[in-house]
Amino acid sequence: MTPSDTPTDDRRDPAPLLELAGFSKSFAGFRALDGVSLTLRQGEVHALLGENGAGKSTLIKCMTGVVHRDAGTLRLDGALIAPRSAAEATQAGIATVYQEVNLAPNLSVAQNLFLGRQPTRFGLVREGEMRRRAAAVLAGFDLHIDVAAPLESYSVAVQHIVAIARAVDQSARVLILDEPTASLDAHEVEILFAVMRKLKARGIGIVFVTHFLDQVYAICDRITVLRNGRLAGSATTAELPRLDLVKMMLGRELAHATAERAPAAASGEAAGEREAAFAAFEGYGKAGYVAPFDLALRPGHVVGLAGLLGSGRTETTRLVFGAATADTGTATVDGAKVALASPAEALHLGFGYCPEERKTEGIVAELTVRENIVLALQAKRGALKPLSRREQDEIAARFIRLLDIRPPDPERPIGLLSGGNQQKALLARWLATEPRLLILDEPTRGIDVGAHAEIIALIRRLCADGMALLVVSSELEEIVTYADEVIVLRDRHHVARLTGEDVTVPGILAAIAADVPAGEQAA
Amino acid sequence: MNATSRLLPVAATTAVFLIGFLVCSLTFPNFASLRVVMNLFTDNAFLGIVAVGMTFVIISGGIDLSVGSVIGFSTVFLAIAIERWGVPPLAAFLAVLVISALFGAAMGAAIEYFELPPFIVTLAGMFLARGASFLMSTESIPITADLYSHLAEQALRLPGGARLTVPAMIMILVVLGGMVLLHLTRFGANVYALGGSRVSTALMGVNVTRTTVLIYTLSSALAGLSGIVFSLYTSSGYSLSAVGVELDAIAAVVIGGTLLSGGYGFVFGTFVGVLIQGLIQTYISFDGSLSSWWAKIATGLLLFAFIGFQQVTLGLARRSRRHATGGAHA
Numbered sequence: 005m006t007p008s009d010t011p012t013d014d015r016r017d018p019a020p021l022l023e024l025a026g027f028s029k030s031f032a033g034f035r036a037l038d039g040v041s042l043t044l045r046q047g048e049v050h051a052l053l054g055e056n057g058a059g060k061s062t063l064i065k066c067m068t069g070v071v072h073r074d075a076g077t078l079r080l081d082g083a084l085i086a087p088r089s090a091a092e093a094t095q096a097g098i099a100t101v102y103q104e105v106n107l108a109p110n111l112s113v114a115q116n117l118f119l120g121r122q123p124t125r126f127g128l129v130r131e132g133e134m135r136r137r138a139a140a141v142l143a144g145f146d147l148h149i150d151v152a153a154p155l156e157s158y159s160v161a162v163q164h165i166v167a168i169a170r171a172v173d174q175s176a177r178v179l180i181l182d183e184p185t186a187s188l189d190a191h192e193v194e195i196l197f198a199v200m201r202k203l204k205a206r207g208i209g210i211v212f213v214t215h216f217l218d219q220v221y222a223i224c225d226r227i228t229v230l231r232n233g234r235l236a237g238s239a240t241t242a243e244l245p246r247l248d249l250v251k252m253m254l255g256r257e258l259a260h261a262t263a264e265r266a267p268a269a270a271s272g273e274a275a276g277e278r279e280a281a282f283a284a285f286e287g288y289g290k291a292g293y294v295a296p297f298d299l300a301l302r303p304g305h306v307v308g309l310a311g312l313l314g315s316g317r318t319e320t321t322r323l324v325f326g327a328a329t330a331d332t333g334t335a336t337v338d339g340a341k342v343a344l345a346s347p348a349e350a351l352h353l354g355f356g357y358c359p360e361e362r363k364t365e366g367i368v369a370e371l372t373v374r375e376n377i378v379l380a381l382q383a384k385r386g387a388l389k390p391l392s393r394r395e396q397d398e399i400a401a402r403f404i405r406l407l408d409i410r411p412p413d414p415e416r417p418i419g420l421l422s423g424g425n426q427q428k429a430l431l432a433r434w435l436a437t438e439p440r441l442l443i444l445d446e447p448t449r450g451i452d453v454g455a456h457a458e459i460i461a462l463i464r465r466l467c468a469d470g471m472a473l474l475v476v477s478s479e480l481e482e483i484v485t486y487a488d489e490v491i492v493l494r495d496r497h498h499v500a501r502l503t504g505e506d507v508t509v510p511g512i513l514a515a516i517a518a519d520v521p522a523g524e525q526a527a
Numbered sequence: 528m529n530a531t532s533r534l535l536p537v538a539a540t541t542a543v544f545l546i547g548f549l550v551c552s553l554t555f556p557n558f559a560s561l562r563v564v565m566n567l568f569t570d571n572a573f574l575g576i577v578a579v580g581m582t583f584v585i586i587s588g589g590i591d592l593s594v595g596s597v598i599g600f601s602t603v604f605l606a607i608a609i610e611r612w613g614v615p616p617l618a619a620f621l622a623v624l625v626i627s628a629l630f631g632a633a634m635g636a637a638i639e640y641f642e643l644p645p646f647i648v649t650l651a652g653m654f655l656a657r658g659a660s661f662l663m664s665t666e667s668i669p670i671t672a673d674l675y676s677h678l679a680e681q682a683l684r685l686p687g688g689a690r691l692t693v694p695a696m697i698m699i700l701v702v703l704g705g706m707v708l709l710h711l712t713r714f715g716a717n718v719y720a721l722g723g724s725r726v727s728t729a730l731m732g733v734n735v736t737r738t739t740v741l742i743y744t745l746s747s748a749l750a751g752l753s754g755i756v757f758s759l760y761t762s763s764g765y766s767l768s769a770v771g772v773e774l775d776a777i778a779a780v781v782i783g784g785t786l787l788s789g790g791y792g793f794v795f796g797t798f799v800g801v802l803i804q805g806l807i808q809t810y811i812s813f814d815g816s817l818s819s820w821w822a823k824i825a826t827g828l829l830l831f832a833f834i835g836f837q838q839v840t841l842g843l844a845r846r847s848r849r850h851a852t853g854g855a856h857a
Contacts, residue, residue, distance in 0.1 A: 091732040106730040108723035110790040115716050120733050128711045154533070170731075 020079075021046045021209040022098070022178050027066055027076035036062040037073070038233045044178060044209040049200060051220045051241075052213045053253055054230035055313050055478055060213055063230065064180055068093040068100050080177065099171030103183040105163040107170070109156035114138035116155050117170050141169050145199050161192035165199055172203060179203060180211045185219060186314075197223050215314035216495070217246060217517075231255050246517040253312065254480060254513070280339075282440055282472045283355075285324065288333035294319045296332050297498040299491070301441055301472040306463065308487030309476045310512050316496035317476040318360055321443045324474060325357040326350040351384050356434030358427075360445035360476070366430050369419030373409065373429050374400035376418045381436045403432035407462065427459060441472040448479060460486060480509045492516055535840050536784025536833070537796040543829070544799050547806050555813045561689040563809065571805040572694035573598065573757040574775055575798060578783075579705040580749035581776040582797045586709070587742050588722040588789030589645035593634065593652030594750040594776060597627050598769035600660040601754020606668035606764025616674040623751045630656065631747025635740035649743075653773070660766035667765040675762050694756045701749065705794040718742060722789030778826055779804055782833050803829065 022044040029037040037059045044050050054060050065071035067078065069087035078085055080097060087093035090100065107116045114131075115122070117138045122129045138151040147165055155163055164184050171179055181200075185193050200210060200223060212224060220227060220241065227244055229236040229252045237244075237252045244252075281300040289296030294316045301307060309317040322328040326344035335344050337353050344350055347357065359366050367376055378396050385391070391399075400414040407428040409421070418429055427447060434442055447463070448456045463486050467473055477483045483490060490507050492500040492515035500515035502508075552559035568575075577594045584591045601623045608614040608622065630652065637648045682690035709715040717738045720728040729735045758764055777787075783800030785792025807825045811817045 090730050094732060106724070106727040108720035108727055108731075108790075110723035111716065111719055115720075116731075119716055119720055119728075119731050120713065122713050122716065124713065128707070129713060129716065131711075 019046065020044065021048075021081065023077075023079040023082075024063075024067065025077050025079075027063060028074045029062055029066055029071065030074055036233050037066065040076075040230060040233070040235050042211075042228050042235075042238070044211060045226075046207045046209055047204045048226060049204060049210045049212055049224045051224040051227045052211050052230070053220065053227060053249070054236070055253055058230040058236075058253075059233040060230055061182075062233075064100065064182060064211070064213070068098060068180070094171070094174055094176070097175060097177035098180065099174060099176035099178070100180040100182060101164065101167045101171055101184055103186050105160065105167050107155055107163065107167055109163075110154055112152050113142075113149065113155050113158070113166055114151040116166055117141060117151075117173065121174075141173050142166070145169055145202060159192065161188050161195055164188070164196060168199060168203075172206075172208065176208065178209045178211070180213075182213045183215070185214055185216060193219065215312065217249065217312070218495075220249075221246070229253055246519055247513060250312070250513055250517040254478065281336075283324075283335065283337045283353075285335050286333055288323060288330050288335060290319075290323060290328060290331050293328060293496070294323060295497040297491075299324070299474075299498075301474055303440070303470045303472050304467055305489070306467050306473040306475060306487045308483040308490040308507075309474065309493060310478075310480060310483055310490050311493035311516060313478075315493040315516075316498075317493055318445055319496065320493070320498075321357065321445050321474060321476055324350075325355055325443055327357070348383075351380070351437070354438075354440035356380070356437055356439035356442045358430050358434060358442070358444045358447060360449065367418050367426050370417055372415045373404070373418050373421070374414035376429055377403055377414075377432045377436055380433045384437050399436050403429075403436065407432055408458070424456075424459070428462075431459075431462065435466075439471065441474065442466065443474045445476045446478065447475065448477065448482060456482070480512050484509055484512070494518075532840050532843070533791060536837055537793050537799070539836060540782060540784050540796050540799045540803065540833070544803050544806065547803060547810075551806065551810050551813070554810075558809075558813065561685055561687045565685065565689040565691055565695065567802060567805045567809060568695035568698060569690075569692045569760070570808070571801050572692075572698040573753040573760065573769070574772065574779065574804070575698040575801045576701045576753040576756060577746075577750050577772060578776040578779040578797045578801050579701050579794055580746035581773075581780050582705065582783070582785055582792060582794050583709060583718055583742050584645075584746045585777070585780050585785050585787060586722045586789055586792045587718045587739070588725065589638070589739075589742065590649060590777070591631075591634075591652075591743065591746045592646065592649040592773050593630075593656055594746060594753070595769045595772035595774075596653045596656035596660070597630065597747055597750035598754040598757055598772055599766055600656045601627060601751050602758040602761070602764040602768050603660040603663050603668070603766050604764070605755065605758045606670050607663055609670055609672050610668055616672050620755050623755060624748055627751025627754070628744050628748040631744040631750075632740050634747070635743030638743070639736045639739050645743075657766070657770075663766070664764070665766055667763050669763045670758060671762075675759060678759055679762070694760055697752070697756055701752070702794060702798045709794050714738070714741065719790060722786075722791070775804060775826075778830055782826075782829055784833070784837070786837060787834075 020043045024040065024042045027037050027040045028035070040059065040063055042050070042052070042063070052060055052063070062071060066073040066076070069089050069092055085096050087096050087098065093100070108119065111119065114135045118134050123133045123137065124130060135151050142149065142151065142165070145165055147162065149158065149162065155166060168179065184196060188196065200212075203210060214220060224241050226238065226240050227249065228238040229249070231253065232255075236255065281302050283301045285297065285299040287296040287298065297320065299307070309320055311317050319328065323330050324344070326346050326349055329345055335342050342349070342353060350357070368379070374396055377400050378391055381399070382391055397414065403409070404412045404414060409425050409428050409432070418426055421429065431447075444463070447459050460482060463473060463475065467486070475483065475487065484507050487507055488503070490502045490512055491498050492502065492512055494516060499518070502511050502515070548559075577598065581591060581594065604623055604626070605619050608619040609616050614622070634648050634652045637643055638645050678693050682692045683696070684690060709718065717728065717733050720731070720733060721735065721738060725735065754769075757769060761768070779800035780792070780797050781787055781800070782803055783792070783796030783798070785796060804826055807822045808819075811819055811822055
């Protein structure tokens, strides 16, 4: 199945319910959506999948009028519609239920179901009638609860069902479920699926956004995958095996990229394995966060973390850096047991961390490049030993030269730099502390191709200088070029550890797509 | 919060009032009479009326600091309109209600359209209304219109020499009307929803702008009505009257069990909160030797106690909810 034969495939099926054609949207020059189409049929559960930044949220917002699209047509039952707000979309018959339950938690279940359309007599709400109707609506979903009780007294799963019931009761034809299962446990997911099957039987079309591949194969009839704002493909669930789906999401063609693996990385493996670990983690984990894992980080050795969005990669790095606290397992640094309870402790042990969310967790946009670079070093030294202005200038000048940060002006607010240069300044911040272990979460995300290559070259150089590196990346071609070892994650478990010759794009893909419950596979 | 923990603050407020009344009755032999209760109603009518409006504002997650000034402005406007311009009192009443309602609508619109915090907008409204009343007159102007002396005499005579006065009747009607509006109409449900989650309320298709404008219109119009009652009570108009009443109203609302962060509360609780403040004043006037500042101190202590109590019940409710999650579906 390739993207090109999807349209023909679509035309074969009868009577589409909702048709999106040529949806495009740009934000400040960045193309978030580029000619995306999607067809939803009656009684169909349609999975909308894609990694971070693929354009799922933008597509949903454009469909429901929350964001105004630049181009594209939307047809419901063949008639063109153009909702300009979530309320208009709901009136037209397209309702959305978000991961965050968008109801009033303090109102009763009945009021939540009927807010704005309560049955009234002489201007007064008929409370008894409203409760009776609410109970009847929820009974249709096999939910028998006290509808007079406040919504917040029920579990998130029940709140989701109330939100869905409200949407459907307002004559929704199309229901968009935006990651409804992210905060539900397995039993609650089953309850939600039962509700979805009932809606299917009523002929309602459901767009289902999720990160969990198991759920896709459990409930969905059809899958549409977005990648970098474009349609990566669309197929029925039966026609699309897991491996193909993962490839579609990550955008891999198996043929190329494998040969690009750096010889240094391939051969350096044996040497690295012999060297003593700088930091080692055994049975390290946190309940409900990441399952216990073993991890050894050696000088001059790059460990890559690969997996889909939400698989536990970032969580692993946060545990290692002490930004989250493990509840099982031990951590040792230089052979001595350590308690990594806070980032400050990690910092003193010689760890450095470049987070994924550069804008929110990394840079301080209003401060200058110089101030951003010296931030971590100053924190490490403590407030009582301030760096003199001359020292700061020296450090800033050195790293601007070393990493080729442009423009080379240490006094420019960092928010005005391009994404790639911000990333380099962030790296400089940690390099200034002379870390022995550097953790990089998606170091090449959101930066242009030229800067990509520079960052990768830098990672290799740091490694050659004897630094230990732990790198999270969704760019599998990239990760295989510099990683000595790749750990594959799925559903918050470390499911595979690939070393040496096994570090290949197909190898990683196969581990991600393996159809085995994550808990039962040895890491 | 479940239904019981929601009613708990109001029940506690009512209990405090009853205990307070009992203490007063045991301390002063003549206290326990219908007459004292009716006087409590009359003396606090203006506060009760404005506090009902404040209840709507606070439940919706906002605040209205302008109401004291609006009361002051209303009394001055009435005195000047009736005494200097010769406007018939009833027409002047109508004018005050319209002006104050428009003033509230303007504040609500400013909050919505410029996305400003209610605190700042109504603080500006407070200065504006107070300034406008100073502009009209800095002196106390007596109102001598026939209607005023006539209305002052009008009262429902009750046994024991007690009188249900016109201000008290207006307050009771406002409290009852407020209860119906808040608890039994779609508008009332929207007010609660706004306080629960503004974003969600908008996503549920409620016209948030319209609701907010209406809430501040209501609060200001009730402040205007309160100004009318205040001028009836004092038979005068003075630009310095009702200074700080907005804070008394907020205190009454909070003592009445309404959460300052919005979403929870009852008009009845506010009514009892007003009565508790009145009770403290009455105790001090019965005692005769205490400074009236003790009323402020007692109100302050009560506020602390009630806010602490709310935090504890909220915490307990949240903990019990955590234990109960998941077991609710059949």
